[in-house]
Amino acid sequence: MFPVLILVLFLWANRAQAGVGLEEIPATATDGIVTLFYPTQAEDQPLRRGRFVLNLAERAGPIRGNGRLIVISHGSGGGPWVHVNLARALVEAGFVVAMPQHHADNFMDESNPGPDSWTLRPAEVSRAIDAVGRDTRFASLLMLDKVGIYGMSAGGHTALSMAGGRWSPAGFKQHCEASLEEDFQSCVGLITRLTGSMFDGIKKWAAMLVIRHRFSDATPREHHDPRVAAVVAGVPTAADFDMTSLAHPAMPVALITAGQDHWLIPRFHSDLVMQACKSCVLLAHLPAAGHGALLSPLPPGLTGLVGDMLNDPPGFDRSQMAEVDQKIARFFEQHLLQK
Known part of the structure; x- marks a missing residue:
């Protein structure tokens, strides 16, 4: 009798969280779709x-997990599907995960990345939290x-902005004026690259012409949402921040860095944050990893x-990313579930 009862309880417990649900909050006049796991x-x-072929339970009924929400902010031209493995690790830890689609800087519309998008993104995150709170499927x-x-x-x-980071488009311009050649892809994205040819000078001249025209505004960008209680920034764009604003964040902040990141050279971005921030945790450093x-x-x-x-450099062991996802989940458990 007892062995049978134990087996039944074991099967029930495993069924209690059998899968990872997938739902959407529809787009509005001001905001894109919010994808929920x-x-x-x-x-x-x-x-x-x-x-992608993903294993998910589309439109399945949600059950209560640990009662906490994680918002994931995707990279330029990104979307929800490239973060499904992390979302799964977070859901298996009991979290609900929301991914807002950032305006004009997502996989369906890549028309306006960079500082214009960075200005909008924090408020989009806050409105995504609001939208989840209004959704009758998840509010309770x-x-x-x-x-x-x-x-x-x-x-x-975006994550560093939510942690209290202060920046300006002029800060981006100043970084590119000082380090355009060394951090070229950070300044121009995927439009072109330097090849060592006679055309590199023209590319640099044209890049600075556009950057100086578009990004001279020195007005500080700040965003404060008192609901944000813990932040993880992975290989972040960060050269345009006033690093004094990140010296003493009001909540726990962790970083993940990649030693072979050729898009956002660490010494101009994540390394500066780690040097400036007195309380930030280096959650994972991946010496052989790319962006x-x-x-x-x-x-x-x-x-x-x-x-x-974006492809993995030779010798990088992608299997270790499962443990990185677990470290992220444990960081949020530590700081969001404590009394």
Whole structure:
């Protein structure tokens, strides 16, 4: 009798969180879709999204997890599917995960990345929290007084902004004026690259012409949301921050860095944050990783400049990213679930 009862309880406990649910909050006049991942009793099923085949329980009924929300801010041109493995680790720890689609800087619309997007993103994160709180499917399952923020690349910039970081478009311009050649992809994105040819001078001249025209505004950008209680920034864009604003963040902040990041050279970005921040935790340093290490799953078939920037460098062991995801989940558990 007792062995049978134990088996039944074991099977029930495992069924209590059988899969990772997938839902959406529709776009509004001001904001894009918010994609939600959450604990559910439903079983995962193969699901195709673009180039990805994912195992998720689409439109399944949510169940209560640990009562806390994590918002993920994607990188430039990004979206929810490149963060599904992290979302799964967070959901398995009991979190609900929300991913807002950032305006004009996502996989469906890449028309306006950079400082214009960085200005909008923090408020988009706050409105995504509001939207989840209004959604009758999730409102009763969550307490939104302590929310975690994770961001990667441009999303890391968003995360640092949510942690109290202060920056300006002019700060971006000043960085590029001082370090354009050394940090070229940070300043121009994936439009072009330096090749050592006679055309490099023209590329640098044209890049600075555009940057100086568009990004001269020195007005500080700040955003404060009292609900944000813990932040993780992965390979963040950070050269434009006033580093004094990140010296003593009002909440726990952790960073993930990649030693072979050729898009956001660490010494201009994540290294500066770690040097300035007195309380930040280096959650993981990946010496052999490139910029795309935190995209998990990594989009297949990337070629050209985007492939060079995002594909894994030779010798990088991608299997270690599962442990990085677990470290992120444990960081949020430590700081959001404590009494």
